[in-house]
Amino acid sequence: MTTVPEFAPLPDEAYVGGAWRQSAGPASTIVDPATGRVLQTVSQSTQADVDDAVAAGVKASADPAWRGLLAHQRARYLHRIADLIDRDAERLATLQTFNTGKTLTETRGLVASAAGTFRYYAAVLETADEAMTTVRGDYRTWVQHEPIGVVGAIAPWNSPVASDAQKIAPALAAGNAVILKPAEWTPLVSLAMARLIDESDLPSGLVSVLPGRGSVVGEAIVRHPGVGKVTFTGGTATGRGLAHAAAEKLMPVSLELGGKSPTIVLDDADIEQAVAGVMYGIFSSSGQSCIAGSRLFVHSSIYDETMARLVERTEALRVGNGFDPATRVGPLVHTRHRESVASYVELARSEGGRILTGGAVPDDPALADGSYYLPTIIDGLENSARTCQEEIFGPVLVALPFDDEEDLVRRANDSVFGLAAGIWTRDYRRALRLADRIQAGNVWINTYKAFSVSTPFGGIKQSGLGTEKGREGIAAYSRVKSVYLGMSAEPNPWADS
Numbered sequence: 001m002t003t004v005p006e007f008a009p010l011p012d013e014a015y016v017g018g019a020w021r022q023s024a025g026p027a028s029t030i031v032d033p034a035t036g037r038v039l040q041t042v043s044q045s046t047q048a049d050v051d052d053a054v055a056a057g058v059k060a061s062a063d064p065a066w067r068g069l070l071a072h073q074r075a076r077y078l079h080r081i082a083d084l085i086d087r088d089a090e091r092l093a094t095l096q097t098f099n100t101g102k103t104l105t106e107t108r109g110l111v112a113s114a115a116g117t118f119r120y121y122a123a124v125l126e127t128a129d130e131a132m133t134t135v136r137g138d139y140r141t142w143v144q145h146e147p148i149g150v151v152g153a154i155a156p157w158n159s160p161v162a163s164d165a166q167k168i169a170p171a172l173a174a175g176n177a178v179i180l181k182p183a184e185w186t187p188l189v190s191l192a193m194a195r196l197i198d199e200s201d202l203p204s205g206l207v208s209v210l211p212g213r214g215s216v217v218g219e220a221i222v223r224h225p226g227v228g229k230v231t232f233t234g235g236t237a238t239g240r241g242l243a244h245a246a247a248e249k250l251m252p253v254s255l256e257l258g259g260k261s262p263t264i265v266l267d268d269a270d271i272e273q274a275v276a277g278v279m280y281g282i283f284s285s286s287g288q289s290c291i292a293g294s295r296l297f298v299h300s301s302i303y304d305e306t307m308a309r310l311v312e313r314t315e316a317l318r319v320g321n322g323f324d325p326a327t328r329v330g331p332l333v334h335t336r337h338r339e340s341v342a343s344y345v346e347l348a349r350s351e352g353g354r355i356l357t358g359g360a361v362p363d364d365p366a367l368a369d370g371s372y373y374l375p376t377i378i379d380g381l382e383n384s385a386r387t388c389q390e391e392i393f394g395p396v397l398v399a400l401p402f403d404d405e406e407d408l409v410r411r412a413n414d415s416v417f418g419l420a421a422g423i424w425t426r427d428y429r430r431a432l433r434l435a436d437r438i439q440a441g442n443v444w445i446n447t448y449k450a451f452s453v454s455t456p457f458g459g460i461k462q463s464g465l466g467t468e469k470g471r472e473g474i475a476a477y478s479r480v481k482s483v484y485l486g487m488s489a490e491p492n493p494w495a496d497s
């Protein structure tokens, strides 16, 4: 019997320029995907909310009380937000499990990661070095990193709180104001974090959180003349549209987009370790992860053995409510998303794929009202099949045998995406050779989905533009100003007529 805590609804208010108010847009119904129960409604923000948030952000970011702070002085505010996140960690994790269906183990990890991200950027501010550029004349030169002003941050539904922090912390660290738009299905934890930011002593107006539709609130943020940069995480098609809109303003954008990441098991791999890593890579978060290892390449000499173990272990995974500590695979975020995942499995069937396990909604009556889908493994498809090329964003793994490295590299790279890759082998030379040849922004060798805020993260090809995290993460939210200081006491001889 799963013990589900009491759900405590949040006030139906957006955080607009430092003030809480109910928005005038239509109400979004927020559902617990584990049970189908309506948790509460949240009013969608409007163009007027965006206008007010931007006006407050412009004012607050230019105010000497913020703009005039030195880097190490800004660090204090980030520490305070991190402390408040830690204080309310269990409440935030619980809220996120209610809203997204993710297991409590995972949402606890995401909340801890959010606090860690604020602390990391506080530490970067405390330890940042600046250097003069090399002297090439009778002058001194250096670079100043200045805030952009107001940053728009647009987030997806899969890992709010962690992805929110990944945008808000470096943007504040760089001295900006931030307007966050959470995804329509999952605004609760972002609104709860906004209450903590409100409780901190961060100057009012620096952070706004505006829930609502992408086509209304997201567009209004991107197109607003007062917004100087947008950082976006979401689907590739949405990101491309956003980049077009940004081009109209010549505004910089960072895009963290989709993936169809290859996981490669070489013939000398520790099969037990590889199978556990492959399962975690695709089935944790119910596959709703941009970096999910969703295309599995296994050497043909160990293919049958690996697949047999993988199927057996996958069938033993507990599918259920995220509040049950035994659950490994929670529900999908929404029944509409489950329909999309299920339609891809039907597509795989019609493309000639063999469903080795899953491929259906679980038949356990206790799960009937949630948006669950069984972990699914498919083989028998060519890499060119749509199921192998398009991001499904669910617990669906396609498996492909390979014989030689050339063929493997060609097929692994035969994708519009380039977000991540996994390599399982005991031979570090082969691993590093493959890591060099696979087109991906992130490569894991004998591990998968390991994450560190101090290591930059980004995609190549249609998986994104720019990087988040790492010391350089702040630079993405700064403008560069070069200053020349003349050292000569003489008038410029050119002026002598």
Ligand code: NAD
Binding pocket: 154, 155, 156, 157, 158, 159, 181, 182, 183, 184, 212, 213, 214, 215, 217, 218, 219, 222, 233, 234, 235, 236, 238, 239, 241, 242, 255, 256, 257, 258, 259, 289, 290, 291, 391, 393, 419, 459, 463, 464
């Ligand atoms: P989505 O693209 O549908 O939406 C993402 C966000 O953009 C939401 O807040 C949405 O409301 C907003 N949006 C939608 N249309 C918009 C518009 N016209 N203008 C401005 N904003 C708009 O993505 P999703 O379904 O919420 O999330 C899943 C996708 O996110 C997957 O493709 C996944 O791979 C990707 N993702 C990528 C990363 C990464 O770091 N690379 C991380 C997580 C998720």
